[in-house]
Amino acid sequence: xxxxxxxxxxxxxxxxxxxxxxxxxxxxxxxxxxxxxxxxxxxxxxxxxxxxxxxxxxxxxxxxxxxxxxxxxxxxxxxxxxxxxxxxxxxxxxxxxxxxxxxxxxxxxxxxxxxxxxxxxxxxxxxxxxxxxxxxxxxxxxxxxxxxxxxxxxxxxxxxxxxxxxxxxxxxxxxxxxxxxxxxxxxxxxxxxxxxxxxxxxxxxxxxxxxxxxxxxxxxxxxxxxxxxxxxxxxxxxxxxxxxxxxxxxxxxxxxxxxxxxxxxxxxxxxxxxxxxxxxxxxxxxx
Numbered sequence: 662x663x664x665x666x667x668x669x670x671x672x673x674x675x676x677x678x679x680x681x682x683x684x685x686x687x688x689x690x691x692x693x694x695x696x697x698x699x700x701x702x703x704x705x706x707x708x709x710x711x712x713x714x715x716x717x718x719x720x721x722x723x724x725x726x727x728x729x730x731x732x733x734x735x736x737x738x739x740x741x742x743x744x745x746x747x748x749x750x751x752x753x754x755x756x757x758x759x760x761x762x763x764x765x766x767x768x769x770x771x772x773x774x775x776x777x778x779x780x781x782x783x784x785x786x787x788x789x790x791x792x793x794x795x796x797x798x799x800x801x802x803x804x805x806x807x808x809x810x811x812x813x814x815x816x817x818x819x820x821x822x823x824x825x826x827x828x829x830x831x832x833x834x835x836x837x838x839x840x841x842x843x844x845x846x847x848x849x850x851x852x853x854x855x856x857x858x859x860x861x862x863x864x865x866x867x868x869x870x871x872x873x874x875x876x877x878x879x880x881x882x883x884x885x886x887x888x889x890x891x892x893x894x895x896x897x898x899x900x901x902x903x904x905x906x907x908x909x910x911x912x913x914x915x916x917x918x919x920x921x922x923x924x925x926x927x928x929x930x931x932x933x934x935x936x937x938x939x940x941x942x943x944x945x946x947x948x
Contacts, residue, residue, distance in 0.1 A: 663691040663761055664744040666734030667752045668727055670698040673705040675874070676752040684713050688761035691715055692741065694734035695752075698724040726844030727823065735838055739830075747833055749826040753874040755782055763869045764827050773862040774853060775827040777869040778810075785810050788873045790865055791818025794850065796906050799913025800894055801850060818863055823849030824873050827866075835859050840900075842943060846886070847893035854901050888930040891918045895938025 665683060669676040676695060683693050695718045697706060703720045711718070719733055731749055738744055746765070757763075760777070768775040779788040787810060789803035803822070805813050826849070836856045839848050853863060891914070898910045915935060922931035 662741070662743040663688065663746050663748060663765075664738035664741065665691060665693045665748045665750065666696065666731055666738060667693070667750050668696045668698055668730035668734070669702065669752050670724065670730075671702065672752055673699075673702045677709065679750075679752050679754065679756075680711055680713075680716055682756045682758075684711075684716070685758055686756070686761055687758050688765070691761065692717070692738060692744070694719065694737050696721060696730040696733045698726075698730050700724075725841055726848070728839035728843055728845065728848035729841045731823075731848075732838045732841060735833065739833065745830050747828045747830065749823060749828065750871075751824045751873065754779075754825060755872040755874075757870070760869065760871065764866060767866045767869060768827055768829075768864060770862070770864065771829040771831045772860070773829070773864040774821060774832060774856055775864045775866055776821040777825055777827070777866050777871050779822070779824055780810070780870060780872045781807075782872045782874045787813060788824065789822055790816070791821045791863065792850070794819045794910075796902075796909045797913055799910050799915070799917050801847075815865075815867075818865070820850045820853035821863055821865075823852070825871055832856060832861050836861065842896060842941065843893050844889060846889045847897045850897055851900065854897075884927060884930040887922060887927055888934040891922075891931050891934030892938040892941075893934075895935065896941060896943060899938075900943050 667679060680695065693716045697703060697718060697720045700720060700722060706718050721730060721733060735747065738747060764777065776791060778790065780786065781788050787805045787808050790805045792801045792803045794801050804816050804818055836859055840851050843851055894914045895911055898907045902910055918931050922928050
């Protein structure tokens with residue numbers, strides 16, 4: 662059995678599309694848990710109940726971000742010992758009906774986190790093939806981002822995007838849940854780093870594709886996103902990088918963020934993120 666978890670935040674319509682796609686999957690031995698982080702949308706779910714016992718919707722009274730929502734779904738799915746693999750996916754992905762069968766055929770190992778090839782919706786441009794952590798940039802870079810599929814460069818990533826993650830049960834049992842300190846942004850980087858520290862690998866499945874409507878729930882200028890990214894990149898560095906690389910990364914992140922957020926409307930959220938990036942206590946961090 663396959664367990665799938667997705668998180669809804671102000672996106673009932675597109676989440677409903679995903680539920681329909683999952684129900685139409687060629688692979689039928691599955692459970693889908695939808696965690697609704699938008700309590701104001703509960704009435705929409707209640708007014709449009711899903712007539713499929715394989716789908717469960719949980720309504721979170723508190724929005725704990727993507728990581729908190731995913732963890733709520735993972736806790737539910739991991740209770741079911743029939744489940745052998747977990748798929749974490751954004752609510753704004755577009756799946757082929759053979760997606761799950763194809764991933765099961767290609768993702769053979771039980772000690773790796775897998776990702777399909779992710780396109781932007783309605784294009785031949787790649788969303789990413791994972792990403793790299795760049796010390797001198799003080800941030801991350803998505804590999805092959807906005808590159809046409811015929812120009813892909815196959816580079817080993819440091820992490821996979823949480824957009825779609827295909828994870829054997831054994832990996833989750835070894836690594837644990839997402840770190841809810843991050844909320845949203847860098848939670849996937851942190852998870853992949855922790856997995857690698859436990860001896861797990863990252864496996865790209867080039868022959869299986871999905872399509873993604875990037876940042877559907879945070880489209881437009883989002884000052885909260887500015888806060889989260891500037892906070893979480895510092896949290897990541899404190900948690901995972903050794904003293905010298907950590908210092909280089911954080912200095913670069915602070916300077917880059919300063920230059921990108923000079924407008925007063927943006928600067929206050931940038932500065933709040935920087936302050937909290939240093940002040941939040943991290944369990945098991947390097948500081």
